[in-house]
Amino acid sequence: MKAFSNLLSDLILTSSRNRKLALLEQYFSSTPDPDRGYALAALTGSLNFKNIKASFFKDLIKEKQDEHLFDLSYDYVGDLAETISLLWDQEKSGNMPRLSYLFENLKKAKTDELKNYIINILNISTGDQRWAFIKLFTGGLRIGVSSRLVKQALANYGNVDLDEIEKIWHGLHFPYINLFLWLENKGSKPKISIYDIFHPMMLAHPLVMEKDLVTANPKDFVAEYKWDGIRVQIVSHGEGCRLYSRTGDEVSNSFPEIIKTIQGNFVLDGELLAGINNDPKTFNDLQQRLNKKAPSEKFIKKNPCFIKVYDVLFFNGDDLRDKTLIERKKVLNSYFSTNRSPMFLSETIDFKDWRFLDKIRDISNKQIHEGVMIKLVSSPYIAGRPRGKWFKWKRNPKNVDAIIMYAQRGHGKRSSFYSDYTFGVFNKEKELVPIGKAYSGFSDEELNKLDKFVRTKTINRFGPVREVEKTLVVEIAFDEMSLSNRHKSGIALRFPRFKRIRWDKPTNEVETLEQIRKSFLE
Amino acid sequence: MISIDNKLYIKDIDTYIDPFFPVERAIITHGHADHARAGHKHVLCTPETSEIMKIRYGENCASSFQTIKYGHSVKIGKISVTLYPAGHILGSAQVLLETPKDRIVVTGDYKTILDRHLDPFEVVPCDLLITEATFGLPIFKFNKPEMEIERLLDNISKHRENTFLIGAYSLGKAQRIIWLLREAGFSDDIFVHGSMDKLCDFYQSKGIRLGTLRKATLDNKKDFKGKIIVAPPSALKDRWSRRFENITRCYASGWMQVKQRAKQSQIEIPLVISDHSDWNELTNTIKQTGAQKVWITHGREDALKYWCEKIGIQAEPLSLQHRDERNEL
Numbered sequence: 074m075k076a077f078s079n080l081l082s083d084l085i086l087t088s089s090r091n092r093k094l095a096l097l098e099q100y101f102s103s104t105p106d107p108d109r110g111y112a113l114a115a116l117t118g119s120l121n122f123k124n125i126k127a128s129f130f131k132d133l134i135k136e137k138q139d140e141h142l143f144d145l146s147y148d149y150v151g152d153l154a155e156t157i158s159l160l161w162d163q164e165k166s167g168n169m170p171r172l173s174y175l176f177e178n179l180k181k182a183k184t185d186e187l188k189n190y191i192i193n194i195l196n197i198s199t200g201d202q203r204w205a206f207i208k209l210f211t212g213g214l215r216i217g218v219s220s221r222l223v224k225q226a227l228a229n230y231g232n233v234d235l236d237e238i239e240k241i242w243h244g245l246h247f248p249y250i251n252l253f254l255w256l257e258n259k260g261s262k263p264k265i266s267i268y269d270i271f272h273p274m275m276l277a278h279p280l281v282m283e284k285d286l287v288t289a290n291p292k293d294f295v296a297e298y299k300w301d302g303i304r305v306q307i308v309s310h311g312e313g314c315r316l317y318s319r320t321g322d323e324v325s326n327s328f329p330e331i332i333k334t335i336q337g338n339f340v341l342d343g344e345l346l347a348g349i350n351n352d353p354k355t356f357n358d359l360q361q362r363l364n365k366k367a368p369s370e371k372f373i374k375k376n377p378c379f380i381k382v383y384d385v386l387f388f389n390g391d392d393l394r395d396k397t398l399i400e401r402k403k404v405l406n407s408y409f410s411t412n413r414s415p416m417f418l419s420e421t422i423d424f425k426d427w428r429f430l431d432k433i434r435d436i437s438n439k440q441i442h443e444g445v446m447i448k449l450v451s452s453p454y455i456a457g458r459p460r461g462k463w464f465k466w467k468r469n470p471k472n473v474d475a476i477i478m479y480a481q482r483g484h485g486k487r488s489s490f491y492s493d494y495t496f497g498v499f500n501k502e503k504e505l506v507p508i509g510k511a512y513s514g515f516s517d518e519e520l521n522k523l524d525k526f527v528r529t530k531t532i533n534r535f536g537p538v539r540e541v542e543k544t545l546v547v548e549i550a551f552d553e554m555s556l557s558n559r560h561k562s563g564i565a566l567r568f569p570r571f572k573r574i575r576w577d578k579p580t581n582e583v584e585t586l587e588q589i590r591k592s593f594l595e
Numbered sequence: 596m597i598s599i600d601n602k603l604y605i606k607d608i609d610t611y612i613d614p615f616f617p618v619e620r621a622i623i624t625h626g627h628a629d630h631a632r633a634g635h636k637h638v639l640c641t642p643e644t645s646e647i648m649k650i651r652y653g654e655n656c657a658s659s660f661q662t663i664k665y666g667h668s669v670k671i672g673k674i675s676v677t678l679y680p681a682g683h684i685l686g687s688a689q690v691l692l693e694t695p696k697d698r699i700v701v702t703g704d705y706k707t708i709l710d711r712h713l714d715p716f717e718v719v720p721c722d723l724l725i726t727e728a729t730f731g732l733p734i735f736k737f738n739k740p741e742m743e744i745e746r747l748l749d750n751i752s753k754h755r756e757n758t759f760l761i762g763a764y765s766l767g768k769a770q771r772i773i774w775l776l777r778e779a780g781f782s783d784d785i786f787v788h789g790s791m792d793k794l795c796d797f798y799q800s801k802g803i804r805l806g807t808l809r810k811a812t813l814d815n816k817k818d819f820k821g822k823i824i825v826a827p828p829s830a831l832k833d834r835w836s837r838r839f840e841n842i843t844r845c846y847a848s849g850w851m852q853v854k855q856r857a858k859q860s861q862i863e864i865p866l867v868i869s870d871h872s873d874w875n876e877l878t879n880t881i882k883q884t885g886a887q888k889v890w891i892t893h894g895r896e897d898a899l900k901y902w903c904e905k906i907g908i909q910a911e912p913l914s915l916q917h918r919d920e921r922n923e924l
Contacts, residue, residue, distance in 0.1 A: 086858060086863050086864070138733065141901055145732060145895070145897055146733055152854075159736070159852065489859065
């Protein structure tokens with residue numbers, strides 16, 4: 074544990090990418106199996122331990138520390154593991170056991186022993202070790218190291234291509250013994266069955282018209298609608314079909330009727346949407362399904378779903394990822410020449426120039442698409458977000474003015490700033506009601522000013538939340554407005570973010586809730 | 596009863612403590628800029644603080660100085676004023692205001708742990724304690740500074756190709772760090788930022804041994820490998836620091852207790868060394884003074900107020916406007 078906690082402490086305080094890589098490589102080369110496998114899982118967010126969650130540690134510390142003082146401390150530090158590690162008093166000097174030993178013991182411990190075992194461990198270890206240990210259970214290390222960076226360090230360590238690691242990553246098994254053997258030239262490259270795993274998806278960059286389209290020739294691109302559902306990967310072979318979300322989480326269980334129907338040997342890429350017969354409904358309709366982990370038959374009948382397919386990675390055993398998009402589309406076209414319901418081919422949009430597309434992306438047809446996708450026809454399917462290949466060109470956001478009402482500190486990097494804001498508008502009764510929350514869209518400099526505003530204009534405190542003077546108007550950009558009976562205002566905004574801060578604008582010039590509803594919902 | 600208000604103004608004797616604006620009569624607890632300002636008429640402080648103010652603001656920074664040593668008193672009207680060591684920086688004092696009926700102590704900034712280059716903090720029993728609370732949260736528990744210095748020296752011995760730039764306030768912290776390094780046996784020349792060499796000279800003149808100090812100017816550019824440079828925190832991110840190659844940024848401050856904060860300011864070696872009291876020192880001091888009432892100035896008042904009230908001590912936050920959290924880094 075000492076080596077691992079040193080690694081985390083060093084990583085969080087290192088800003089240079091190269092130094093981070095060096096630290097990781099150094100750790101992988103000097104740490105034995107299976108401990109480095111545990112560390113690798115922790116660093117890439119795949120180390121799970123079901124019985125212990127963040128709340129477990131919260132309860133522990135509240136037995137030792139006054140609850141209110143804990144809340145104030147947590148509010149200040151903004152990181153649960155760090156707050157608890159700082160509040161905990163070391164009783165004896167010592168070290169935590171090595172990672173693998175620690176986890177074996179945790180696994181073996183009975184539920185009633187677990188608590189005492191952990192208390193004892195925390196009592197004898199240093200602050201850094203407590204911090205690193207608790208971080209393993211609180212979800213997300215937040216030390217400024219992405220999974221991709223860790224994989225890059227592995228690639229450097231084994232002198233292989235990052236892409237080689239990405240391609241087999243989801244088929245590797247904890248604690249990664251085979252992987253390290255291969256990287257150290259002591260074993261062959263781990264063999265992965267393409268139908269057993271999720272394959273990292275190709276992602277798009279937001280389109281910047283002035284930069285991306287000026288020199289681009291429309292003939293080199295295809296355009297499609299950007300469907301407003303969830304991205305899924307369909308992995309199907311003789312023994313069945315699985316659905317994965319964009320991040321590689323399996324979501325098959327939520328859609329039993331779909332995986333039951335799909336047959337064939339392929340890996341497809343598409344969008345899951347609510348609706349029936351290739352006729353999509355809104356994201357809100359899909360939301361109903363996403364909330365249910367194991368839907369009943371009746372529920373499924375009421376809320377049917379289907380998939381619009383726009384790409385193919387493998388087909389009948391062939392890896393098509395290195396083929397061009399045009400060639401992949403040909404495979405799809407021929408496959409979809411017969412009815413494959415509940416899968417349908419995602420249609421392409423005929424266009425001659427960019428201006429035409431620009432118009433299309435703003436035409437909202439019951440909000441079922443959120444703009445267009447533009448894809449380079451000559452591009453292979455590349456995992457990650459390669460430059461210059463795929464672009465998303467979202468509909469222009471809508472804007473609304475609102476008044477800042479409450480603020481809360483951010484977490485992690487922003488823990489010292491009031492960076493999460495609730496804003497609202499006046500209703501008929503001249504009462505200010507919240508219509509949303511935003512955390513982004515401002516520059517660091519603006520955040521400084523906002524933070525200062527909150528600190529000097531606080532009129533009330535509710536735990537970590539500060540109520541502020543209702544004097545500051547902000548222009549909020551958002552993608553969609555929908556009706557919602559969960560909110561007092563009766564409306565919900567999709568992806569609200571700051572557009573401008575209107576330091577000068579008086580609050581009585583802000584449109585009322587009724588006016589807003591009229592202009593966006595009718 | 597002595598009447599003192601939330602601006603630390605003592606009406607009976609028309610005197611402010613650490614005022615932020617020019618006044619007729621001021622008692623100054625110590626030489627840091629958020630306590631000692633230029634432009635007052637009559638200033639009462641320790642001899643060291645008056646010297647520091649003159650170094651920083653010039654000989655004429657006040658019309659007149661009256662200095663008293665630790666433990667000595669002067670009588671102003673019916674109030675007797677005594678200064679006691681605060682253990683914060685050279686010359687730092689707590690102020691005892693006393694009449695036969697009541698005793699008020701204004702701590703100024705203070706720390707109670709032993710710091711051998713300063714006169715040790717003294718607990719002054721009182722009825723009303725006006726305490727600082729810079730680190731008024733239970734997460735602040737500072738290790739021995741010697742351990743932090745050891746960690747730094749260990750790092751330097753492993754990375755001799757780097758230059759170690761330590762951010763430390765020009766007055767007090769910088770000299771303490773250098774003194775701690777010397778106590779730990781570090782005998783290399785130490786480079787200092789131009790803004791602190793006079794203050795270092797002043798410390799040396801008071802018998803605090805800081806060893807050989809050199810200016811961190813470009814003429815010495817080649818000599819910085821594996822060396823320590825001490826500079827004010829603001830210079831860490833400033834253009835000034837770009838003249839050095841392979842910098843490892845270090846920062847000596849109680850704020851460095853929180854890793855996320857160190858990360859935010861891109862500090863690679865945080866040195867948790869503070870001239871303020873940590874949570875235990877604050878709460879112990881409150882108990883030891885026997886104060887029935889506590890006023891809490893700049894810092895995280897909420898937690899300390901809550902703690903006081905829980906054990907039956909009346910507590911009130913004072914918001915002294917000019918000391919906000921921005922001073923942290």
